[in-house]
Amino acid sequence: MIKARALVLAFAAFLALFAVPANAHLLPRQNATLHVVGDKGYLVIAVPASALAGADENRDGLLSPGEIDRHRAAISARVRAGFTVSTGGQTLPFAFLWLADPDGGTGNGTGSSSGAPYLIAMAGVPLAARAGPLTVRTDLFGTRAGEGQMTLRAHRGDDVEIAQLTPMHAAGTVFQGTAGLFAAMAGTGMTHILGGADHLLFLLTLVIAGVTWRQLAAQVTAFTLAHSATLTLTLLGLVHADPAWVEPGIALSIVLVALLNLAGSVHGAATRVCVVFACGLLHGLGFASALDGIAGESSQRLPMLAGFNLGIEAGQVVFLAALLAAGWALHRVLVRAGATLPALGPRLASATAMGFGLLMIAGRTVPAMAGLGL
Structure with a gap:
């Protein structure tokens, strides 16, 4: 004993x-960043191939430059509808949206690259001066391992905040002040x-x-x-x-x-x-x-x-x-x-x-x- x-x-x-x-x-591999500079917000989003129905033509789980080029309009529409930024209950329109192959493909339609399991979407949103809290919502989640969660890293000056989005919690708010942040983190801890x-x-x-x-x-x-x-x-x-x-x-x-x-x-x-x-x-x-x-x-x-x-x-x-x-x-x-x-x-x-x-x-x-x- x-x-x-x-x-x-x-x-x-x-x-x-x-x-x-x-x-x-x-942190999961699927990420997004939001940089707020003055009255503009700049987004970079990693979008998994499995979240873009029809774009992966040969269903190999990869998006080649050729596939991105041929489905550019449909992919752009999917990203605009599937990723939104709002403030004060108003959804902000994208000022621009660019799509890129993360491997550096040019999207020239040759399909020479074997492709990547995701593409990069870069967008800009206009913000009011000294915009308050920003709410990001997305449904751009993939079906493969590690693609059921998106980590958003938001930067505004020296302030850096992170929101983790999932299909069950598809919206996250950043820059909401100390009290709002405390309440949000209490919910995150319980979850x-x-x-x-x-x-x-x-x-x-x-x-x-x-x-x-x-x-x-x-x-x-x-x-x-x-x-x-x-x-x-x-x-x-x-x-x-x-x-x-x-x-x-x-x-x-x-x-x-x-x-x-x-x-x-x-x-x-x-x-x-x-x-x-x-x-x-x-x-x-x-x-x-x-x-x-x-x-x-x-x-x-x-x-x-x-x-x-x-x-x-x-x-x-x-x-x-x-x-x-x-x-x-x-x-x-x-x-x-x-x-x-x-x-x-x-x-x-x-x-x-x-x-x-x-x-x-x-x-x-x-x-x-x-x-x-x-």
Whole structure:
């Protein structure tokens, strides 16, 4: 028992150390930029071939200069309709729109280039002097991996803001002031955790341990303090993380807590709190890299950090409340039926969580090792 406890504490210490030198959730390949200069806005948009029906004639997933040239009018109409900039509820017209092959093709119709999986659209929009918040909306999402999200980087003077657009959240507002930015980031933080299967599975693994309310509160508090710490330290530039190790580490944290559940009372409550705290450090690094991808070089990183962290905590509370409410409802149904939850239930749930964690490790470690040349 002492040896097992020592091993668990050593692993927790390893995770804590692992978190300090350990940037996950990299920016997607599909990007757009908006530069505001005076009363003009200049756009550069990467548009995936799979978002342009009919332009990819041979359906090889690439757009050649010849294909771009032959479908230029249809592509231009698609871009104008699929990417809009508005302010004050008014959509701004494009002053110009140019299309280009990212490989430098001239679009001379020869089709000599093998093509690229996307094209570059460059446009200009007229703005009123000192325009207020700008809202960008798009449906130019592709169907291939990595094409279901667009990252917009907006520049106005020294202010840099980033909006992440998806089919579910196709509009983003930039230059909306500190209060608006805080509120928007709170929503982003909540969306991030509620859409993060790894974070939710970790929280689920904590709940299915069957611990007391006091023990659960202690573990959730430790997790919250830990991920808030690394989230803040990373955004302040005091901690740097490598996604090749952070992402598998987060999956590994699920496996570790599931193993603690299966071990039952062999390990004390204090040991679980230490392990959960160490795991929280890793999860915080995952949150931090997601926020870093959104914050960019923004001059308002602190309100973004505060809003994002608040959203994460709110999302965490919503998920745990829903989970506990579902558990209570199930318990009431079983009581009325004169039945009880099988003792094997929590152990089976923990074993299942461990299986999913191992699958996540495999899925994240192999690409990471390939990227590191291992």
